[in-house]
Amino acid sequence: MEREIDWVLIKDIISCIFILFGVCIMLIASIGLLRFPDFYIRMSAITKGATLGLGMILLGMGIYFNQPGVLLKVIAIMVFTSITAPVAAHVIGRAAVQNKIPFWEKTNLKEFQEYMAKEHLEQSVNHDKYTVEETTRQKDVDGAADIE
Amino acid sequence: MSIFQITLIIAMIMLSICLLLTAIRFAIGPTLPDRVTAFDLFVANVIGIIVIYTELTHNEDFIDVAMILSLFGFLGSISFAYYIIRVTK
Amino acid sequence: MKLLLIHSLIAGVAVYFYFQHPDAIIPYTALSTALLFLVLFSLLWNSSYFYHRSYYRKMPKLLHFIMFFMKELFVANMKIAYDIITPHYHMSPTVLAFPLRLKTDLEISILANMIGLTPGTLSIDVSADRKFLYVHTLYLKHKDIEQLKLHIKNGFERRILELTA
Numbered sequence: 018m019e020r021e022i023d024w025v026l027i028k029d030i031i032s033c034i035f036i037l038f039g040v041c042i043m044l045i046a047s048i049g050l051l052r053f054p055d056f057y058i059r060m061s062a063i064t065k066g067a068t069l070g071l072g073m074i075l076l077g078m079g080i081y082f083n084q085p086g087v088l089l090k091v092i093a094i095m096v097f098t099s100i101t102a103p104v105a106a107h108v109i110g111r112a113a114v115q116n117k118i119p120f121w122e123k124t125n126l127k128e129f130q131e132y133m134a135k136e137h138l139e140q141s142v143n144h145d146k147y148t149v150e151e152t153t154r155q156k157d158v159d160g161a162a163d164i165e
Numbered sequence: 166m167s168i169f170q171i172t173l174i175i176a177m178i179m180l181s182i183c184l185l186l187t188a189i190r191f192a193i194g195p196t197l198p199d200r201v202t203a204f205d206l207f208v209a210n211v212i213g214i215i216v217i218y219t220e221l222t223h224n225e226d227f228i229d230v231a232m233i234l235s236l237f238g239f240l241g242s243i244s245f246a247y248y249i250i251r252v253t254k
Numbered sequence: 255m256k257l258l259l260i261h262s263l264i265a266g267v268a269v270y271f272y273f274q275h276p277d278a279i280i281p282y283t284a285l286s287t288a289l290l291f292l293v294l295f296s297l298l299w300n301s302s303y304f305y306h307r308s309y310y311r312k313m314p315k316l317l318h319f320i321m322f323f324m325k326e327l328f329v330a331n332m333k334i335a336y337d338i339i340t341p342h343y344h345m346s347p348t349v350l351a352f353p354l355r356l357k358t359d360l361e362i363s364i365l366a367n368m369i370g371l372t373p374g375t376l377s378i379d380v381s382a383d384r385k386f387l388y389v390h391t392l393y394l395k396h397k398d399i400e401q402l403k404l405h406i407k408n409g410f411e412r413r414i415l416e417l418t419a
Contacts (some may be wrong), residue, residue, distance in 0.1 A: 033172045036217070040176045042331065043213060047183040049338040050190050050206060057390050058347055060202055061376035062334045067209040068371070069331050074176075074213050078220055078228075085273075085287040090228045094235055098209075101239040103370030103377075105205060108246040110378050110390070113198040116253050125348040125394075 032081040039073025042066055055121035060110055068102045071095075173221050180217065183210045201245045208238030257302065257309050265294040312417060319413045323368065326409070330374050333393065346394050349378070351386040352403055355411060361418055362387070368410050 046066035053059045072095050079091040187210060191203040212231045219227040269291050273282055280286045303310045337344055356362050366377040374392040394402060
């Protein structure tokens, strides 16, 4: 007895698995964006998770449509995102270092001291910057209330 | 309604939750670079939503939108980063 | 590098013209097109044995590099996902100064991109004299900085040197 294999259904199922996997990675990346304690950790963890998840979703779409033109566009988007994501991460991270965004207090900065001394960034070791800013803002608000 | 469409709708709902979480970070992010990162993830999520919408409607023209959006997201985050560098000097 | 682009262009144009032909035997789907492209490309690559020996030898290394990179991307992503889902942090973030052996702009930018694309690491800056690359990393095994440096050196830097030399 000869059994017909339903290739369309198999293709759909493979595409489904890819899409669900990619979406799960995206969701985990979004939760991580909310949970992690420090800008640099968020940055280094998140952008690449989003890149991998997006690549998975796009691959699922390429398998589903099964047309060469769509596949070419999908590969173009994947290559483009995977080239530009680390460049953007590097530029934003560098801007943050220049901008004296504080590191997490458990970060080991031993080998980074030299660079920071050269660029006059010692203040960025101050881990209480957020709280200091908040207290000054509070004082401002209080002062404004006093004036009124 | 086939299994495939149900899967796609579930994926769409999960991506919408992603957008919501990213928007929360965008709102509370203590510094400007945090918001730029959130913007990056925002663009990636929107591209994912467009891709899944393309599959739901069987209309291949939307892929071009995803392509252009990925390009402009990159340009946006780069220009924001240069703005941050410039504004602090 | 130039030969790679020329070969893929030739193979792509050949595939395109083959499917323009009205009575092509192979069905016009993504899988068959990709397979035809790969067959043509590998034929062209094999022919380069006669006129460009170094390109012939570098191609398997390029494939190996891409496979290694994919594996690295996947494993590190899973690690970070585990860290996000479970309530306690298992990470010990560190900024390390990685001594560069690479010299040219292209090599340094490829290395920085590769480091930036593996989750858990982020290349922050290159020092002005181009001797150190500052890398922010999340996971240190046994708090051992030298081991991670050795990992990057033997994993990424050696392969990039092999490809561009």
